[in-house]
Amino acid sequence: MTLLAESMPWLQSAAFAVVIPAGVHREEESNRGVANLLCDWVQRGCGDYDSRQFVEALDNLGVARGGGVSASHITFSGALLAEHLGSTLGIYADLVQRPHFLTDEFEDAKQVCFQELRALEDDLHQQAMITLRRQIYPDPWGWHPTGTPATVEALTPEVAQQFYDNWMRPDETIISVAGNFDWDQLRDHVAALFGDWKAKPGQKSYLGSKLPEYVHIPFDSSQTHVALGFDSVPVSDPDFYQARAAIGIMSDGMSSRLFSEVREKRGLCYTVYASCHSLKEQGSVLAYAGTSTERAQETLDVMLQQFNELPQGVQQDELTRLKARFKSGIVMQQESSSSRASSMAGDWYHLGRIRTMDELAKTVDEITVDTINAYLQKSPPSHYRVTTIGAKKLEVPSGISSSDA
Amino acid sequence: MTLLAESMPWLQSAAFAVVIPAGVHREEESNRGVANLLCDWVQRGCGDYDSRQFVEALDNLGVARGGGVSASHITFSGALLAEHLGSTLGIYADLVQRPHFLTDEFEDAKQVCFQELRALEDDLHQQAMITLRRQIYPDPWGWHPTGTPATVEALTPEVAQQFYDNWMRPDETIISVAGNFDWDQLRDHVAALFGDWKAKPGQKSYLGSKLPEYVHIPFDSSQTHVALGFDSVPVSDPDFYQARAAIGIMSDGMSSRLFSEVREKRGLCYTVYASCHSLKEQGSVLAYAGTSTERAQETLDVMLQQFNELPQGVQQDELTRLKARFKSGIVMQQESSSSRASSMAGDWYHLGRIRTMDELAKTVDEITVDTINAYLQKSPPSHYRVTTIGAKKLEVPSGISSSDA
The missing domain is CATH 3.30.830.10 (Metalloenzyme, LuxS/M16 peptidase-like)
Known part of the structure; x- marks a missing residue:
């Protein structure tokens, strides 16, 4: 894991990004859409927080949340008052290392993924760009994170947990912080929060074909x-x-x-x-x-x-x-x-x-x-x-x- | 006209908004969509700039442009390096006071308005919200700036220029600036740029009905x-x-x-x-x-x-x-x-x-x-x-x- 930080001491705010190399490019035909579903599932209970407590904790800290899933990464990001940076990173340390993986939460996460797919159906501009990427990049690099209704339907808690076990790992993870913070404190805090996160071997990635021209x-x-x-x-x-x-x-x-x-x-x-x-x-x-x-x-x-x-x-x-x-x-x-x-x-x-x-x-x-x-x-x-x-x-x-x- | 300014001396940038009370609420059935078309037309030649020179001048100053038309206002806004604030406001002074109003540029502006309408057709989320506003606010307050294909088709250069003559005026116009600037210099510069902009009497506004519930x-x-x-x-x-x-x-x-x-x-x-x-x-x-x-x-x-x-x-x-x-x-x-x-x-x-x-x-x-x-x-x-x-x-x-x- 790499911690990057740039001090902007004139600000009262700070921003962070936790960038994990578990993006769509780690998927295969058999688990297409899993990174996006996993990204939702891990936010439904981790460490000492159940699903509700997790979102309440972040809202209590006034975190303006961002992030999402790309070909390369699952990213959790946010902007917040500088004084809440440490507590917020603590919550994300739970999220990446100690998700609860409850089965009923998996079904709720899957429903949100289906709704995301449906919302995309009506967005033809996006649909055109999603298709274009598949003409340029081979699968899975060209896949859109949402997968398809059939591939999302086929996802199981076991498949998602396997993906987590293989790819949600400190190797190549980047934590990037910019804003008002004390470097020594930040470094020690991140080391304490993420120091025990175990490296994982990963797997050979799948490489498929492209769509016609x-x-x-x-x-x-x-x-x-x-x-x-x-x-x-x-x-x-x-x-x-x-x-x-x-x-x-x-x-x-x-x-x-x-x-x-x-x-x-x-x-x-x-x-x-x-x-x-x-x-x-x-x-x-x-x-x-x-x-x-x-x-x-x-x-x-x-x-x-x-x-x-x-x-x-x-x-x-x-x-x-x-x-x-x-x-x-x-x-x-x-x-x-x-x-x-x-x-x-x-x-x-x-x-x-x-x-x-x-x-x-x-x-x-x-x-x-x-x-x-x-x-x-x-x-x-x-x-x-x-x-x-x-x-x-x-x-x-x-x-x-x-x-x- | 009112000049508002807040100094943020730690920045290298500045941002401005020129907010003119010539929004959709000044339209009637007979000129619906005119504020949006006018907003495009005045950018196609003003002062010493022809259409091409105008966009080149702003791009040369590195202005990240914003703005648009709302129920209340036509707004021209931008963010830029602080050192270019004066020159940029100079261009907008030309735009609001000395547009060329060339007829062939009017037809080009109208084409863009048609394309904007067509692009909206496929955006059903937006269409739903556009309709909702018309259920809550009476015409013209609830109208979307784009008008309809029929009302845009009916617009003429004379109608647009009449709207400009009636409503694009210093009365109630706001220029708002935030960032790194010198107040005395800014105030004098804005006074020199906009001091001769003539007040206009305005007209009684139209008030219509709402859509069903x-x-x-x-x-x-x-x-x-x-x-x-x-x-x-x-x-x-x-x-x-x-x-x-x-x-x-x-x-x-x-x-x-x-x-x-x-x-x-x-x-x-x-x-x-x-x-x-x-x-x-x-x-x-x-x-x-x-x-x-x-x-x-x-x-x-x-x-x-x-x-x-x-x-x-x-x-x-x-x-x-x-x-x-x-x-x-x-x-x-x-x-x-x-x-x-x-x-x-x-x-x-x-x-x-x-x-x-x-x-x-x-x-x-x-x-x-x-x-x-x-x-x-x-x-x-x-x-x-x-x-x-x-x-x-x-x-x-x-x-x-x-x-x-």
Whole structure:
């Protein structure tokens, strides 16, 4: 286990993230959805707290809770008054090491997972992005944490407890704290709370396949959801910031290319974006536009055209604007304990070290039009994956294999 | 015009909100949706900037933009490096006083408004809440800013410019700034930028009717969206914090009644909440649950039961937890320039003055179980309004008039 901490003594608050390497990528076909269910189940009784006492204890401490399950991790996070940091970490120490695993609580947790699945059914934007990830990343890395109704139905308390035994472990767990705290006290407190957490051997992980390159999900609506993605570099790659800057020029700010070309000039959609997504060893660009069915083909075509034209080069004025946005972002991250706690955990996972704000600023300073364009020459957007949800299937570039969902 | 400012000298950032009393409540049947369209149109060229130069200028300053249109206001807001505050306010001074009002830009803005409407069509949670507001507040106060496809289609440049002439005016406009700035400099700069903005007479506002008390919108899905609301007090009412605390006990935190009874114990839904909403002279409680169609009736029944039982009294342990959450919230608001700028503008609009953090903390300290229960005895939840979107109409309490949408 690694404890990361950054002091922000001008704050009265603190934020923490407990980041456990028991994400969806540890699942298999036989227990798909288990990380998400486990994340709920362990909160229904642990240590001296029953289910009700657990939520009451955290509410009594005024903890604004966050966290959830991703491909990589189960994360428990929160922001709170600095004086309550120690007690709050104590509750999470119980949660990860001493869950009660009561069977009737398991059934309640499962019901919440079913409801989460149902709520997602109506969210077509999310559905498109969930499908896109499965076209880019192999199972289980591309799976959404909710699983499917059938896989959640099949989960048993034994399966969930086995997953806990295998993967909820101090090895590679990160606890990240930012805000107002005393380092010596924090270090000793965390050592006392988590020092007895036993390492576990883990297991070989499953690796499956991806979805076809074009997936169309028929849906009777006047709106069509277009998701478009392609492979890129992960955060740990030396070229990551070149890729990130190129996508920033495509999508960050109202003067960005996608916003300008797809929304402002052509009025094709209300929402359009592209973002860099990174697993530990694989990265991607994930883009989306929600548009009317009659203009969906044009929307996809313009998005593809914009990505295809990107290797022709970015301009100095575009980069100047992007750097101004990056610099604002760095300063604002530095002013928020929650952002900082989460960024530090991300740095440790992806890079094995923490970047200071000065280092981030220097990295941004060193990006030039030439470095971005050299990267784009070497790694132009290609091998697109497309998901559409709507009334009509679209024409996709030749070479993209297709299937109806 | 009023300039509000709170210094947070430990920050490198600043945040601002320009809050103009030209919200949806100034619209009529004949120009419904115009505030939202105007908000887009004025950003497409003003002062020395054409449409493109405007977004480039703000991106060059690294402004993270916010804002939008509400029942009360058109708001332009942003967070940025403190050193760029003056230049950024200069751009917004052009925007409110010197928009270009070019006709072809009007058509582009209209296209974006259509796309926004279409994107909303698929968001049934939002649709339910949009309908609920129209059951509680009379037109135009209950209207959603997007209008309808027919009303947006009918808008012309002349209509939008007339709305600007009538309502986009310094009278009652609030500029709120929080963060790192020099007060003398800021005051003089704002005076120079906005000093010549001419007051305008305004017009008599339209006041229409509400939707029926139960509205069911048939939709073929396994999910049903349940929105439930009733009248409450506005922020300016001396009882507001009693009402707010009662609803906090219903919905703030995982130990709250709705979360516990509807989601955790019965597994009826993934999302359930209730919140206090306030216009200037009228307030309401707006609640929501998204659930499966077969459990929708039970979900509505449990929500109603929880509200009906509220006047039987809240408990000390519930209030203790809620106060811990309120106190965390006050501290975190004080640490964020954006939150503070937005809260100050809200205070000025609702109360005509700014509450300090100390005053807010004192208000929270003075809430007791007895003060909440006395309020609930006097003003129990009643006269419910219900919207459902889903496959089946639900049974609603007797006395609620109904219509199918």
